Amino acid sequence: MLGLVPVSATAGSFSQLPALLALSAAPLARLRPLDIAVIAIYFVMVLWIGFYLKGRSNTSEEFFMAGREMTAWIAGLSFVSANLGSLELMGWAGSAYQYGILATHWYWIGAIPAMIFLGLVMMPFYYVSKTHSVPGYLDLRFGGASRSLAAISFATEMVLMSGVNMFAMAVVMKVVLGWDITFSILVSSVAVALYVGLGGLRSAIFNEVLQFVLIWGGALLVPILGLVQAGGWNGLKARILTNLHSDSYFHLWRDTGHFSANPMGVHWTGIVFGLGFVISFGYWTTDFLVVQRVLAAHNLRAARMAPIIGSFFKMAVPFIVILPGLLGLVLLQNPDGSHRQLVGEDVVKSCAASTTEDKIQDPAGCSTALSTKTSLSAEAQQKVLSAAPNSELHSYNEALPLMMVRYCGPGLLGLGITALIAGFMSGMAGNVSAFSTVWTYDIYKPLINKKGSDSHYVMVGRMSILVGVAVSIGAAYLVMHAHGIMDYVQALFSFFIAPLLGAILMGMFWKRATAPAGFLGLLIGIVTSVSLFVWVKFNPVELSTVALSPDAKPMAENLYRALWAFLTTVIVIFVVSLFTKPRPVAELNGLVYGATILPKEDPVPFYKNEWMWAILVVIIFAVLNILFW
Amino acid sequence: MHGSGIPIWFFIGVLLVAYGGMIFGYGVFEWATGSYPQAVQLTNLHTPVWWGALLFLLGVFYVLKFRPARSSK
Numbered sequence: 001m002l003g004l005v006p007v008s009a010t011a012g013s014f015s016q017l018p019a020l021l022a023l024s025a026a027p028l029a030r031l032r033p034l035d036i037a038v039i040a041i042y043f044v045m046v047l048w049i050g051f052y053l054k055g056r057s058n059t060s061e062e063f064f065m066a067g068r069e070m071t072a073w074i075a076g077l078s079f080v081s082a083n084l085g086s087l088e089l090m091g092w093a094g095s096a097y098q099y100g101i102l103a104t105h106w107y108w109i110g111a112i113p114a115m116i117f118l119g120l121v122m123m124p125f126y127y128v129s130k131t132h133s134v135p136g137y138l139d140l141r142f143g144g145a146s147r148s149l150a151a152i153s154f155a156t157e158m159v160l161m162s163g164v165n166m167f168a169m170a171v172v173m174k175v176v177l178g179w180d181i182t183f184s185i186l187v188s189s190v191a192v193a194l195y196v197g198l199g200g201l202r203s204a205i206f207n208e209v210l211q212f213v214l215i216w217g218g219a220l221l222v223p224i225l226g227l228v229q230a231g232g233w234n235g236l237k238a239r240i241l242t243n244l245h246s247d248s249y250f251h252l253w254r255d256t257g258h259f260s261a262n263p264m265g266v267h268w269t270g271i272v273f274g275l276g277f278v279i280s281f282g283y284w285t286t287d288f289l290v291v292q293r294v295l296a297a298h299n300l301r302a303a304r305m306a307p308i309i310g311s312f313f314k315m316a317v318p319f320i321v322i323l324p325g326l327l328g329l330v331l332l333q334n335p336d337g338s339h340r341q342l343v344g345e346d347v348v349k350s351c352a353a354s355t356t357e358d359k360i361q362d363p364a365g366c367s368t369a370l371s372t373k374t375s376l377s378a379e380a381q382q383k384v385l386s387a388a389p390n391s392e393l394h395s396y397n398e399a400l401p402l403m404m405v406r407y408c409g410p411g412l413l414g415l416g417i418t419a420l421i422a423g424f425m426s427g428m429a430g431n432v433s434a435f436s437t438v439w440t441y442d443i444y445k446p447l448i449n450k451k452g453s454d455s456h457y458v459m460v461g462r463m464s465i466l467v468g469v470a471v472s473i474g475a476a477y478l479v480m481h482a483h484g485i486m487d488y489v490q491a492l493f494s495f496f497i498a499p500l501l502g503a504i505l506m507g508m509f510w511k512r513a514t515a516p517a518g519f520l521g522l523l524i525g526i527v528t529s530v531s532l533f534v535w536v537k538f539n540p541v542e543l544s545t546v547a548l549s550p551d552a553k554p555m556a557e558n559l560y561r562a563l564w565a566f567l568t569t570v571i572v573i574f575v576v577s578l579f580t581k582p583r584p585v586a587e588l589n590g591l592v593y594g595a596t597i598l599p600k601e602d603p604v605p606f607y608k609n610e611w612m613w614a615i616l617v618v619i620i621f622a623v624l625n626i627l628f629w
Numbered sequence: 630m631h632g633s634g635i636p637i638w639f640f641i642g643v644l645l646v647a648y649g650g651m652i653f654g655y656g657v658f659e660w661a662t663g664s665y666p667q668a669v670q671l672t673n674l675h676t677p678v679w680w681g682a683l684l685f686l687l688g689v690f691y692v693l694k695f696r697p698a699r700s701s702k
Binding site for chain 2: 034037038041042045048049052056074205206209210213214217221225228229335405406407408409410411412415
């Protein structure tokens with residue numbers, strides 16, 4: 001779920017989320033009995049689904065692959081929903097508040113081309129090879145060593161990510177509602193362990209579709225009512241121009257010609273090649289968490305249609321994420337009616353009030369942070385420093401919950417909070433279900449017990465879900481007590497994406513690529529990525545070397561690090577393959593482009609043809625980019 | 630979902646009926662009594678009434694269209 005949450009690299013990021021725990025501020029919202037009932041019904045529903053699906057998850061194919069009987073719609077919604085987590089929603093709403101619609105790149109160029117490519121070009125190889133997982137594909141193409149490297153790194157990353165998700169949910173629930181951290185962690189983990197342990201991947205997919213509906217049902221009202229209040233899109237633009245004296249907030253590409261010309265500090269080359277190609281293709285086409293959803297489709301055509309269906313919804317997500325962030329810029333108010341300005345979490349932390357008395361703990365640090373990192377008026381700064389009533393600061397990441405509280409009364413607020421909870425829980429469920437599959441098929445079966453019965457592997461899968469959830473709880477508490485770890489856990493994800501993409505693309509589209517080359521390319525690519533991360537971590541000035549500009553900001557580092565790691569993997573695979581013996585072409589059927597005979601599909605009317613829908617997506621994508629140029 | 634069994638859309642329908650009914654009911658109560666939450670904006674639009682009704686109707690549609698007896702036929 002956190003795969004495309006690069007907010008970790010931005011100012012005011014979720015990597016500082018644990019710092020919020022130190023605050024004594026009152027919760028943002030108070031739930032009424034009706035809201036509690038809405039949340040309780042959601043939990044009853046997911047458990048009902050889990051128990052219902054238990055009877056349909058008896059074989060390994062049913063438990064790990066949902067019986068491969070999902071329709072294109074369900075696989076497509078689940079595919080896009082697996083990336084629609086609450087951290088993502090809140091993080092990108094906060095980023096939109098800071099950077100304007102530049103943040104939309106992560107939904108459009110950072111997703112759509114890759115989703116179309118997956119559906120039309122790559123899916124046939126994943127599907128025809130009948131692999132159970134992405135590491136499984138590497139096994140078929142490059143052998144056991146590559147599979148083990150990818151599987152172990154992926155499994156580790158999944159349980160840690162699940163822990164981060166769990167912890168993030170607990171923090172958000174504490175900040176928004178004042179709930180106890182342990183209560184949130186225990187309730188969410190027991191529910192996830194139950195419904196995924198009982199129903200397997202099918203249960204995870206069902207809950208992702210449910211989450212998708214809840215997120216739209218719970219969050220769609222915010223932009224609609226916000227636009228009504230702001231006077232429509234033109235009214236919003238006029239108010240931002242008046243308040244902020246800049247129209248950069250409405251341009252996707254115009255100001256990306258130079259790192260210093262836009263607030264994000266990114267260059268269009270980084271957006272196109274780093275985000276639009278390496279990160280996006282790496283995430284959407286090789287991350288097993290999302291690919292697993294499409295592998296569960298009931299036939300090849302459904303598997304190809306699923307990402308294309310998903311791409312329509314992905315393009316629409318900025319309406320419920322980016323727009324509330326922009327609306328927050330002009331509509332959010334303090335309780336006294338004055339304009340509320342959100343700040344970075346580092347500033348919120350610097351200005352934390354004492355838990356025992358109404359005083360700022362570190363007035364000097366707070367004063368410096370306010371004057372150097374915000375544009376608050378002198379009067380507003382003074383109010384914060386004197387801990388005046390209703391003067392507490394809120395971070396960018398709270399933009400979405402604050403907008404929800406602004407428009408949602410009892411019931412509707414419960415629905416919005418349920419959508420956030422559902423997002424977190426299905427994120428955890430996605431993590432542990434993917435972990436369970438990779439652990440059972442790519443680690444346990446080939447390396448520990450090759451001769452188990454089908455029911456034995458289902459039992460191992462169920463046990464691994466319990467173990468995965470238990471480890472996730474441990475990871476959640478580890479992150480809570482050692483805040484810096486969250487940075488590393490999130491970075492962990494980015495280490496593998498680009499090298500894995502290089503290995504898969506070379507394996508899938510070049511017959512000459514060999515097994516030793518695949519393994520070495522993957523390994524050296526990962527080492528390159530980790531080395532660049534460590535280099536910049538300990539020598540921040542080297543960011544300018546990695547991102548090729550002294551004006552680059554942390555966001556650019558992620559994009560360029562991915563690009564270098566990808567290129568390293570591709571070059572290593574290319575060079576080593578030239579010196580090693582390739583497999584006979586006959587062995588590559590079903591695995592490599594040009595060596596695979598794809599099954600003939602029955603002709604369908606044009607409105608069911610994936611190419612027609614893909615062309616439509618491309619046209620809408622192009623029009624949106626031109627419209628918001 | 631392909632194959633037999635209760636489709637996910639039915640579960641979604643049930644949830645939407647429950648949520649829509651609760652939110653609509655509260656909206657009507659709020660409108661009738663005029664007791665709106667203080668901090669909430671645009672209460673004059675009676676959002677819970679029409680949003681609740683929309684969710685409820687959508688839920689009824691899904692429940693009827695994907696009810697188990699019908700979908701297993």
